[in-house]
Amino acid sequence: MNTLAHGEASSYRSFLESGDRKGILAWILSTDHKRIGILYLACMVSLFFVAVIIGVLMRIEQLSTSHHIFPPAIYNAFFTVHGVIMIFMFVLPGASAVFGNFFLPIMIGARDVSFPRLNLMSWYFFIVGALVVIASLFTGDGPPDAGWTFYVPFSLRTGTNIPLGVFGVFLLGFSSILTGINFITTVHRMRAPGMTWHHMPLFVWATYATAWVQVLATPIIGVTLLLVIAERIFGIGVFDPAKGGDPVLYQHLFWIYSHPAVYIMILPAMGAITEVIPTFAHRTIFGYRAIAYSSIGIAGLGSLVWGHHMFTSGMGNAANLMFSLFTFLVAVPSAIKVFNWTATLYKGSIEVKPPMLFALTFVFLFSIGGLTGLIQGALNVNVHLHDTYWIVGHFHYVMFGGTGMGFFAALLHWFPKMFGKMYNERVAAISWFPIFIGFNMLYGGMLVLGYLGMPRRYYTHLPQYSTGHLIASIGGFIMAIGLVLFFANLVVALFKGKKAESNPWGGVTLEWHTPSPPPLENFEEIPVIKDRPYIFNPETAQ
């Protein structure tokens, strides 16, 4: 690894300066994996903020039980759209589509992904799917209001614009499948000489495990959503009890995909964290194989736990028993990762710069998310907690505290590499405070509200829950301020940031051996890999 030829040769042009086309066409017609990654990033951050604004509006509505700013129908559309955007357009494709696209080929020493044109097509599926979902809000008889889970028979009966919204999600699924196929092939076929499986960085392992879940699970949701559309338009009667169909069958099909999807969301973020922590601890990763194999373990066991979303659906005691058991077992590989990350700090030489700050926050918040998952995984406790604010709090700890913070850490970690610009580290660190404090007020408040019995998806609440809602709302507003500060800092850096060095943090994986930003085809010469990926202090290596 240390024999790489790099350095800013006179012929060097970054990928941002390369290519024949100019302006927007240079982006939307480019098959460069790096440009496509940035296209995803721009779209996702914009959509993320749309969903954040909707979230803030929901928190405003919950401030009062007597004055309603939004009628119930609008509130129901709010939580549906907030969920659909956050899940299907930000958290799910997020870390994989943005950082996977940009860094997976570089980290294995490749010039691009296996199928660059297919890669661009995946982005088109993504953007068209997103536009269709957004169009569903403004056309037909009102925005979809069935929640992001689209449970039948309500989603079949409601008069709102469900079919178009569901079709948009179907298109987003295609983007996910095609990206998965691309990454699997890239990892199998495009590794540089000497880049054996155990020489691959752990972000690549995580993205690779994710890609398999994307390819295997996403078609099921695609078919399920098409069945919902067929049910609404042709009345085929698969799910509709009035026609002899079974609503619980829909829930099974939905969660067979949507639970593994949780791991599609979290695994790449875990992978990114696994890059950030050793870089800022300036020492090798602790338990490389444990972390790599636990990704595969999560992807495998995670496919067998979907029923824990349905413990109160009446699917039967034997099913409940098995799903609860697997739910506890899938927590083991996640725990292994947390222990190995913590051990990676031991005898390191730690600098808590902004990416590290967010990475450690990831470990803390994701641990809360995972541990609350144990609490609700116990069957009789789940009966009480299911469909309450507890669940909302729990999955925000996992999705936002986990994937979201992982995404932020990865963005801060790789931003200088991606854009060749340095952001203001002090502002990034300052933005952490409102994000962290607001986060715990908002979602910690929700955990308490849920245990006290506050059901989710209520446009208003009973008076005994007002204090909890007030704390959560204030937390939400504080966090929103932090998020604006966080991204404003990066936007300013794009235009006015100082030029970034090729390796500002002292990282050792391949991306840090290319200039910032990397040239069009990443490497002048394909590197030859001789050793494991995280050797920071060769004299102490075992």
Added chain:
Amino acid sequence: MPFFQQASTAADRVDEVFLAITAVCVVFLVLITSLMVYFVIKYNRKRHPRGEDIEGNTMLEVVWTATPTVLFLFMFYFGWTNFDYDRSVPRDAMVINVTARQWAYSFTYPNGKQTTQLFLALNKPAKMNLHSLDVIHGFYIPAFRIKEDVVPGRDNYTWFTPTKLGSFDIMCTVICGVDHANMLSKAVVVPVSDFEKWYFGGEDAPLPGQADAAAVIPLKSESPAVAVLKAKACETCHSIDGSPMVGPTFRGLYGQKHIVKEAGGAEREVVVDDAYLAKAIQDPMVETVKGYPPAMPRNPLAEGDLKQVIDLIKSLN
């Protein structure tokens, strides 16, 4: 509402398992967090300028794989055995039929009494047979720590033994439409003697507990139209006193002009008369009223009931 209100035999069991698992989780979280903070301080770049590439330790990996696995299996076991209790209905439980519809519950007792609030005898087990007339609802009593989805076409059930006197919230936990948040009722727990006085007391027996008179669906009422409104849960969305709710109020409705939207999207003006009301009640989604969410469930009335309801609406001008 006091914190951690426990009002059934299941409630103690849920809280016990919850507190036990939470205690283990807190220990884990404190351990991980304090180790992270300790390492970050102790091995700070300033104090410890050279890191050491320690690549792993098989013994540690085994320990921190095995320990959580064993602990998690215990958690699973406690959750499961107590869940088994939740699913095992005692033989002497009174069987009450719960009917859920958008957006109201009603309860039918073995002797045919019907109510909109759930009256229960203290310390007597009761089994709820759950039926839905339209979409999925979630039957939930937080103080009892019980919940079960009410799935159309399925015979779901739950049971509990109330252990405290008082009135406890019943809610719906599965999104079921515009008025999901107002699909509420009360479980009213009274002493056995009070319950029996009401239950065996014939149709005119006064309601037990501090329940309000609105909680009973009169089988023979002076105003049959009002009974229909209650039985069909019209009142959840339409008031008769002019107060604004999800749908238009019945007061002053007759003779008004409304803009309606046809299924195709075209809009036209209608005058609220007998014919329009009949159509709007029997098949609500054919034309929806502008300014209100298109949300009324199809819930047709019998010929005679329909006439009585229309007459009632006329009389409210």
